Amino acid sequence: MPKLQRWQQLGLLRPLDVVLVQMLQSKASELPPAVSANAMPDEFWLWLALGSSQLAQGHLCLDLAQAFVKPDSLQNPGQFAKAVSAELNAFVRTQQLPQLLVLFSQGRTWVEVRSSELSDPDLHSPASTPFVLSGERLYLRRYWQYEQHIADFIQQSSLLTQQLRQQFPASQVQRWLTQLFPVKLFPAAKTQAQQQPDWQQLACAMAVSSRFAVITGGPGTGKTTTVVKLLLLLQQAQQEQKAQQNGQNKSSRPLTIRLAAPTGKAAARLSLSVTLALKDLTQKLDWDPAVTGSIPTEAQTLHRLLGSGPDRAQFRYHRDFPLPLDVLVVDEASMVDVAMFAAMLQALPASARLILLGDKDQLASVEAGAVMAELCRDAQQGGYSQQTADWLTTLTGQQLPATFISPAPQLLEQQLVMLRTSHRFGADSGIGQLATAVNLGDDTTALQILQQPPADLRWLQFSPESADFSHLVQHGSPHQALAEGFAGYLALVKNPPAATASSAEYDRWALAVLQKFASFQVLAAVRQGKFGVEQLNARIAAILAKQQLIPRTEGWYPGRPVMVVQNDYSTGLMNGDVGICLPRAETAAGEPQLRVVFISADPTTPVRWLLPSRLPQVETVYAMTVHKSQGSEFGHVVLVLPEQGSRLLNRELIYTGITRAAQQFSLLCADGKVLQQAVLQRNERSGGLRLSSL
Numbered sequence: 134m135p136k137l138q139r140w141q142q143l144g145l146l147r148p149l150d151v152v153l154v155q156m157l158q159s160k161a162s163e164l165p166p167a168v169s170a171n172a173m174p175d176e177f178w179l180w181l182a183l184g185s186s187q188l189a190q191g192h193l194c195l196d197l198a199q200a201f202v203k204p205d206s207l208q209n210p211g212q213f214a215k216a217v218s219a220e221l222n223a224f225v226r227t228q229q230l231p232q233l234l235v236l237f238s239q240g241r242t243w244v245e246v247r248s249s250e251l252s253d254p255d256l257h258s259p260a261s262t263p264f265v266l267s268g269e270r271l272y273l274r275r276y277w278q279y280e281q282h283i284a285d286f287i288q289q290s291s292l293l294t295q296q297l298r299q300q301f302p303a304s305q306v307q308r309w310l311t312q313l314f315p316v317k318l319f320p321a322a323k324t325q326a327q328q329q330p331d332w333q334q335l336a337c338a339m340a341v342s343s344r345f346a347v348i349t350g351g352p353g354t355g356k357t358t359t360v361v362k363l364l365l366l367l368q369q370a371q372q373e374q375k376a377q378q379n380g381q382n383k384s385s386r387p388l389t390i391r392l393a394a395p396t397g398k399a400a401a402r403l404s405l406s407v408t409l410a411l412k413d414l415t416q417k418l419d420w421d422p423a424v425t426g427s428i429p430t431e432a433q434t435l436h437r438l439l440g441s442g443p444d445r446a447q448f449r450y451h452r453d454f455p456l457p458l459d460v461l462v463v464d465e466a467s468m469v470d471v472a473m474f475a476a477m478l479q480a481l482p483a484s485a486r487l488i489l490l491g492d493k494d495q496l497a498s499v500e501a502g503a504v505m506a507e508l509c510r511d512a513q514q515g516g517y518s519q520q521t522a523d524w525l526t527t528l529t530g531q532q533l534p535a536t537f538i539s540p541a542p543q544l545l546e547q548q549l550v551m552l553r554t555s556h557r558f559g560a561d562s563g564i565g566q567l568a569t570a571v572n573l574g575d576d577t578t579a580l581q582i583l584q585q586p587p588a589d590l591r592w593l594q595f596s597p598e599s600a601d602f603s604h605l606v607q608h609g610s611p612h613q614a615l616a617e618g619f620a621g622y623l624a625l626v627k628n629p630p631a632a633t634a635s636s637a638e639y640d641r642w643a644l645a646v647l648q649k650f651a652s653f654q655v656l657a658a659v660r661q662g663k664f665g666v667e668q669l670n671a672r673i674a675a676i677l678a679k680q681q682l683i684p685r686t687e688g689w690y691p692g693r694p695v696m697v698v699q700n701d702y703s704t705g706l707m708n709g710d711v712g713i714c715l716p717r718a719e720t721a722a723g724e725p726q727l728r729v730v731f732i733s734a735d736p737t738t739p740v741r742w743l744l745p746s747r748l749p750q751v752e753t754v755y756a757m758t759v760h761k762s763q764g765s766e767f768g769h770v771v772l773v774l775p776e777q778g779s780r781l782l783n784r785e786l787i788y789t790g791i792t793r794a795a796q797q798f799s800l801l802c803a804d805g806k807v808l809q810q811a812v813l814q815r816n817e818r819s820g821g822l823r824l825s826s827l
């Protein structure tokens with residue numbers, strides 16, 4: 134079909150989409166004439182190809198209703214072209230949605246037509262058609278199945294939660310919750326923030342009595358603190374229950390808890406946050422050390438948890454060989470794509486609890502699906518049933534304000550709590566204010582904040598080619614010498630321990646270099662162009678070399694920061710891990726050799742040293758994309774936006790960039806309109822999770 138080739142040349146279809154449709158057509162020629170490919174008109178095949186192509190944009194399905202209203206939504210925003218737009222508009226204009234739905238029902242050999250209700254109890258039956266039409270959404274079957282697994286899990290969890298609550302030790306949990314969330318004895322506790330519900334306590338109460346819970350919140354809203362309290366509650370309840378069963382024999386098995394995150398870096402951050410929160414709580418609480426000691430502080434990647442390896446097409450743990458655990462906590466859940474999500478749910482034992490943590494407003498995973506955003510779509514409003522509100526009151530004594538109660542409650546909201554107060558950024562923090570304005574899509578306020586920035590914000594309107602940029606990357610500021618930029622860690626690199634130093638001394642030095650490096654990071658919104666990550670990296674390396682802060686710009690040299698860009702199970706390095714090349718003397722008399730040092734996942738040693746030749750594929754990382762920065766935090770973030778607006782820039786991307794900054798945020802963007810346009814643009818993905826009668 135010439136149009137398939139033409140659409141591929143125009144970049145509308147991937148070679149993969151074309152091959153898929155051609156394969157279906159050629160197989161269909163063997164069918165009886167009534168159902169053969171010849172019986173179906175060209176537009177049928179073109180729609181199937183478009184259905185497949187949507188995955189490249191992160192959509193789970195092709196939303197036909199949306200395509201008829203806005204044919205341009207079928208194009209990849211990163212490659213928007215007027216010629217493609219004209220082609221798509223002409224294609225859609227000649228058709229009508231009702232007729233198209235009839236056409237799909239005639240093509241049952243290739244498309245299974247279903248209502249959008251969750252109605253298939255056996256999702257594991259062998260696939261019959263490659264596509265599924267659910268209501269007005271066209272899916273590749275595999276992706277429809279992923280979505281159904283998730284919807285099915287949420288429904289089943291809700292039933293299990295009801296059972297759990299029937300025999301729940303409410304009065305004991307009530308007592309423990311009071312100990313974990315003591316009432317603050319401040320007479321001046323009358324500010325608006327203090328009149329808000331204590332969402333952290335409500336989240337604990339909700340999750341301790343649920344099979345499945347989602348706790349969402351922006352940076353520093355206390356997700357980790359809350360989950361550590363929750364785990365303490367669960368272990369305490371387990372110990373109490375077993376003690377009763379065993380006649381005061383308190384040595385029974387504690388719950389097996391696992392902590393996981395989608396990337397190595399996010400897992401390392403989770404381990405650190407849990408360690409700190411647990412230490413703090415252990416000091417404050419007078420609980421049995423057997424309980425506080427039974428909370429794990431080590432998190433691992435989801436890939437590793439599920440047992441993936443380079444040679445395995447399937448995870449080690451799955452539906453017929455579930456994970457050996459009672460509770461699974463997954464942080465940074467917004468980065469988990471739909472396929473991984475479904476695999477994780479299938480590997481959970483029937484009685485295990487799942488707790489998801491994450492920020493619903495962050496960018497979704499690079500792969501297809503935006504599960505967390507879909508799950509949390511209505512989190513802001515609460516949406517609790519009166520029954521849920523009463524249950525939470527029983528456990529916490531708190532009355533939920535009426536605005537959070539819904540007359541038409543949905544299943545999902547009964548398992549979800551949004552934390553709303555940032556304990557990291559105070560009310561006068563510029564980073565907090567800017568992140569809120571961006572998140573609300575309030576472009577005018579965002580710009581006003583930047584025009585009169587508080588101390589932790591800066592709006593820089595120069596080009597990466599300017600002298601100001603050169604000063605910025607060296608010193609963290611275009612004018613003052615704050616030694617916060619790359620010059621800070623490079624000064625440490627030039628000061629290695631003596632050749633006779635011990636291994637521990639080298640480790641301490643390397644750790645200090647890595648920590649200093651994480652205090653300043655340039656983020657790029659795009660990959661290509663003058664303001665893209667590739668050219669920024671080359672430019673920064675040239676600036677640093679000119680100032681003799683690094684010896685050269687190519688190859689391996691002391692101080693070169695690199696990011697791993699693929700998972701590598703032989704070294705244990707994961708996509709997104711950042712390391713720095715450092716010289717290390719192996720013997721007192723020997724010449725120092727270049728090694729690349731990474732933060733270690735092993736608690737017995739702070740860092741790992743690897744030969745450059747052992748590394749998987751890496752990229753220099755003075756600048757990284759916002760996508761790659763997810764799950765990380767840096768002291769000072771410089772976010773670089775391109776000169777002109779683009780469909781690639783959107784609210785979620787800007788929000789994610791801002792919220793990577795812990796102390797200082799600088800926006801490098803010559804034209805405020807670029808920021809405004811980005812804030813008004815959403816990164817919405819098509820999917821039908823919310824429509825599966827949840």
Ligand SMILES: Nc1ncnc2c1ncn2[C@@H]1O[C@H](COP(=O)(O)OP(=O)(O)OP(=O)(O)O)[C@@H](O)[C@H]1O
Nearest residue numbers: 333350351352353354355356357358359406556557
């Ligand atoms: N209710 C609270 N009152 C005061 N401080 C709190 C409270 N909850 C959390 N904090 C503090 O706020 C900081 C951030 O908490 P935490 O790490 O739990 O948040 P988070 O939402 O997990 O953050 P992140 O954005 O890193 O995921 C910590 O220093 C923690 O001790």
